[in-house]
Amino acid sequence: MKIEFRSRRDFIRTTGIAAASLPFLNILSSRALAADPDKKIGFALAGLGSLSTNQIAPALQKTKFCKLTGLVTGHPDKAARWQAQYNIPDKNVYNYDTMEKMADNPDIDVVYVVTPNALHAEHTLKAAKAGKHVLCEKPMEVSVAKCRQMIDACKKAGRQLAIGYRLHFEPNNLECVRLAREKTFGDLKIIDAEFGFKIGDPTQWRLKKDLAGGGPLMDVGIYALQATRYISGEEPVLISAIETTTDPVKFKEVEESILWQMKFPSGVVAHCSSTYKVRGIDRFTAYAEKGWFGLEPAYDYTGIHGRRSDGVPLDLPLIDQFAAEMDDFAQCILENRPTKVPGEEGLQDVKILMAIYESAKTGKAVSLV
Amino acid sequence: MKIEFRSRRDFIRTTGIAAASLPFLNILSSRALAADPDKKIGFALAGLGSLSTNQIAPALQKTKFCKLTGLVTGHPDKAARWQAQYNIPDKNVYNYDTMEKMADNPDIDVVYVVTPNALHAEHTLKAAKAGKHVLCEKPMEVSVAKCRQMIDACKKAGRQLAIGYRLHFEPNNLECVRLAREKTFGDLKIIDAEFGFKIGDPTQWRLKKDLAGGGPLMDVGIYALQATRYISGEEPVLISAIETTTDPVKFKEVEESILWQMKFPSGVVAHCSSTYKVRGIDRFTAYAEKGWFGLEPAYDYTGIHGRRSDGVPLDLPLIDQFAAEMDDFAQCILENRPTKVPGEEGLQDVKILMAIYESAKTGKAVSLV
Numbered sequence: 001m002k003i004e005f006r007s008r009r010d011f012i013r014t015t016g017i018a019a020a021s022l023p024f025l026n027i028l029s030s031r032a033l034a035a036d037p038d039k040k041i042g043f044a045l046a047g048l049g050s051l052s053t054n055q056i057a058p059a060l061q062k063t064k065f066c067k068l069t070g071l072v073t074g075h076p077d078k079a080a081r082w083q084a085q086y087n088i089p090d091k092n093v094y095n096y097d098t099m100e101k102m103a104d105n106p107d108i109d110v111v112y113v114v115t116p117n118a119l120h121a122e123h124t125l126k127a128a129k130a131g132k133h134v135l136c137e138k139p140m141e142v143s144v145a146k147c148r149q150m151i152d153a154c155k156k157a158g159r160q161l162a163i164g165y166r167l168h169f170e171p172n173n174l175e176c177v178r179l180a181r182e183k184t185f186g187d188l189k190i191i192d193a194e195f196g197f198k199i200g201d202p203t204q205w206r207l208k209k210d211l212a213g214g215g216p217l218m219d220v221g222i223y224a225l226q227a228t229r230y231i232s233g234e235e236p237v238l239i240s241a242i243e244t245t246t247d248p249v250k251f252k253e254v255e256e257s258i259l260w261q262m263k264f265p266s267g268v269v270a271h272c273s274s275t276y277k278v279r280g281i282d283r284f285t286a287y288a289e290k291g292w293f294g295l296e297p298a299y300d301y302t303g304i305h306g307r308r309s310d311g312v313p314l315d316l317p318l319i320d321q322f323a324a325e326m327d328d329f330a331q332c333i334l335e336n337r338p339t340k341v342p343g344e345e346g347l348q349d350v351k352i353l354m355a356i357y358e359s360a361k362t363g364k365a366v367s368l369v
Numbered sequence: 370m371k372i373e374f375r376s377r378r379d380f381i382r383t384t385g386i387a388a389a390s391l392p393f394l395n396i397l398s399s400r401a402l403a404a405d406p407d408k409k410i411g412f413a414l415a416g417l418g419s420l421s422t423n424q425i426a427p428a429l430q431k432t433k434f435c436k437l438t439g440l441v442t443g444h445p446d447k448a449a450r451w452q453a454q455y456n457i458p459d460k461n462v463y464n465y466d467t468m469e470k471m472a473d474n475p476d477i478d479v480v481y482v483v484t485p486n487a488l489h490a491e492h493t494l495k496a497a498k499a500g501k502h503v504l505c506e507k508p509m510e511v512s513v514a515k516c517r518q519m520i521d522a523c524k525k526a527g528r529q530l531a532i533g534y535r536l537h538f539e540p541n542n543l544e545c546v547r548l549a550r551e552k553t554f555g556d557l558k559i560i561d562a563e564f565g566f567k568i569g570d571p572t573q574w575r576l577k578k579d580l581a582g583g584g585p586l587m588d589v590g591i592y593a594l595q596a597t598r599y600i601s602g603e604e605p606v607l608i609s610a611i612e613t614t615t616d617p618v619k620f621k622e623v624e625e626s627i628l629w630q631m632k633f634p635s636g637v638v639a640h641c642s643s644t645y646k647v648r649g650i651d652r653f654t655a656y657a658e659k660g661w662f663g664l665e666p667a668y669d670y671t672g673i674h675g676r677r678s679d680g681v682p683l684d685l686p687l688i689d690q691f692a693a694e695m696d697d698f699a700q701c702i703l704e705n706r707p708t709k710v711p712g713e714e715g716l717q718d719v720k721i722l723m724a725i726y727e728s729a730k731t732g733k734a735v736s737l738v
Contacts, residue, residue, distance in 0.1 A: 246636035
């Protein structure tokens with residue numbers, strides 16, 4: 001806990017992410033919550049796919065400050081199974097057309113949006129309109145404009161918006177941030193980050209451009225991008241990218257693999273890859289003047305393992321990252337403090353992801369200054 | 370030996386490198402050599418710097434088919450020390466103005482050019498004019514035009530020209546080539562290759578543009594490029610690159626670090642980095658559909674270590690790579706067969722290195738089709 005706490009504070013102080021100008025929050029509901037020390041924040045899950053089923057709902061059972069109180073789904077059969085498993089009353093079950101009625105439901109404080117990427121804005125806007133806080137899976141959306149709509153909607157509603165960046169709560173990743181900020185190996189110079197997997201079912205929404213907004217870059221490449229940003233503590237100013245597809249049947253709408261390289265203001269450079277065609281590529285290494293450190297696997301929720309060039313162990317205990325992420329958001333709401341993973345953080349990633357695609361398309365480096 | 374031999378043949382067959390159209394060789398001298406089974410190929414070292422002193426001369430003592438018989442140096446004091454250490458007669462010592470007189474010296478069959486990059490053509494041309502075979506350190510030269518002059522000069526002289534690509538003789542690198550060609554992990558998709566070190570003495574020729582032709586890319590990045598070429602067995606068709614310098618005093622003439630990414634005809638992509646500013650970055654990993662394999666360190670001559678995703682050990686015994694490279698060249702001459710690392714191989718690297726610099730300069734992807 002000590003490391004996590006210290007690193008978290010370091011992280012916030014040095015990256016300034018949590019200091020992003022947040023909307024003035026309507027804190028009446030938060031005050032009401034804070035008045036009851038046993039109150040748990042009620043989460044409704046919007047989207048009952050594999051991530052909700054296998055990770056988020058089980059994680060909710062491990063949280064201290066959250067409870068699963070509601071469901072939003074377009075599949076009544078799924079709702080029935082979930083209601084039985086998690087003891088959810090009928091009155092707390094919504095579909096995407098009825099979710100605005102949540103406004104009258106005090107059991108639900110937060111909507112966790114776990115739907116396909118291109119539906120995040122629609123579902124976030126509905127939740128905000130119902131007066132709920134929103135935790136939204138990454139990538140935040142498929143365009144900068146839609147991310148801005150989400151930020152504006154939550155600001156207008158006086159509710160918090162957080163993006164599901166679970167690794168901002170993961171001890172090994174936080175330890176790497178600490179090694180970078182404290183310059184344990186001197187000034188950072190090069191970051192190498194890669195995340196990909198071999199995708200299965202060819203009919204899934206991740207392979208459809210209109211729902212996913214892109215291929216592996218949107219889905220997992222964003223973790224490699226995130227790593228370069230939280231390790232460097234800087235924002236990229238120059239990007240160039242190359243896409244490739246070797247199976248044009250399966251990858252007819254989105255890229256199969258993509259490489260991109262970035263330059264940061266201090267002169268740090270990073271190169272990344274993301275793919276749906278390779279088994280097991282999940283790592284980053286930060287190279288500094290006096291040595292290096294990194295994680296492999298780096299982004300997984302079933303195991304993370306670190307290495308340092310000086311041989312000092314880098315293997316902090318695995319935590320449930322989803323539980324940590326949700327508990328933190330619940331505490332932000334209970335204590336009326338801003339999340340360190342706000343909509344502005346999600347928007348910044350989407351800006352960069354779009355620049356990566358633009359460079360891959362045009363063959364020209366894209367400046368983000 | 371079995372693995373090396375098999376891999377070497379595989380390598381030649383599948384890459385076609387050795388099949389590059391070689392000049393018609395004047396084989397009279399080779400026949401004469403072959404007639405004497407005890408004949409060793411006489412090597413003159415041109416350039417008595419650190420690589421010659423610490424690696425090449427000691428390696429020559431371990432060869433089966435070579436002996437150190439001559440010296441070319443601009444420093445008479447160095448010559449005297451080397452003559453004493455290696456028992457070299459006065460008549461076999463030359464400087465860069467007299468080396469053409471080697472034509473009359475039957476003790477010297479090969480000139481190994483170990484001078485700064487931008488002097489390779491000048492010294493190769495002189496050696497060829499003296500009727501000597503040439504083994505030249507990498508990078509071959511600092512421009513495509515000068516590489517072509519070297520190839521033409523050796524062709525005209527009827528002598529072989531090899532480039533000092535020692536890793537083409539290194540068992541672990543050859544084993545990785547075998548894993549790629551035999552598709553042990555399925556089709557290759559992404560290669561990640563990085564080589565750099567923290568450079569010391571700020572006055573050394575490696576930091577001078579006119580002698581080195583560039584920075585870490587020319588000196589060590591070429592190994593990362595080579596790895597992508599011999600592992601993929603293909604030539605890049607699209608390249609984009611980004612340079613960075615954080616210490617403009619030390620790196621006022623050449624780049625401090627450079628990243629580049631490449632696309633190959635099959636759709637394989639590679640991303641690479643090279644730097645003079647980081648301690649210990651020396652690796653490649655090849656990611657394929659069913660797993661990955663790679664080396665770290667990958668390019669060193671004091672230790673190479675491999676990993677495979679299936680856990681099978683990849684740690685073949687270290688050999689003296691310089692001795693293997695020189696013995697192979699000696700055998701090529703004795704047996705009148707072409708080297709697998711001819712001038713054409715060096716030229717191809719220099720073409721690509723120039724495209725990398727062009728892309729970094731223009732911010733545009735460079736097509737090599």
